Amino acid sequence: MAKIPISKRYYEPIPGETHKAWLAFCVYRDMGNGRSLDKAWRQAKGKTNGRHARHWATWSAKSHWVSRCQAYDNAVMKEARRKVQDERASRYAEIYGRYW
Numbered sequence: 001m002a003k004i005p006i007s008k009r010y011y012e013p014i015p016g017e018t019h020k021a022w023l024a025f026c027v028y029r030d031m032g033n034g035r036s037l038d039k040a041w042r043q044a045k046g047k048t049n050g051r052h053a054r055h056w057a058t059w060s061a062k063s064h065w066v067s068r069c070q071a072y073d074n075a076v077m078k079e080a081r082r083k084v085q086d087e088r089a090s091r092y093a094e095i096y097g098r099y100w
Contacts, residue, residue, distance in 0.1 A: 014063060014068075017059075023044075024040070024044060024059060025059070025060075025068070027040045027043055027044045028065055028069065029065075031043070032073075037056050038050075038051055038052050040056075041056055
C-alpha cells in the first residue's frame with residue numbers, strides 16, 4: 001500500500017485512484033459525521049438497506065478514505081473558523097473603531 005505524501009491534500013484524487021473509486025469516496029466524504037461505507041453505498045446506489053459492495057472496502061483501505069476524510073473535515077472546520085473570526089473582527093472594527 002503506497003503512502004500518500006504529507007503535502008498532498010488527502011481529500012483530492014490520488015494517483016492511481018479510478019474515477020469510480022473517486023466518486024464513491026466523494027459520496028463517503030460528503031456524508032460528514034456518522035459516515036460509514038454502508039450508508040455511503042446505500043446513498044450512491046439509491047437503496048434503503050444492504051451492505052456495501054466488497055470493492056468499496058478495498059477502495060477505502062487502499063486509498064486511505066478515513067484519513068483523507070479527517071483531513072477534509074479539518075480543512076472545512078479551519079475555513080469555517082477563519083470565516084467566523086474575520087466576521088467578528090469586522091464587526092468589532094465597526095463598533096469599536098470609531099472610539100479610537
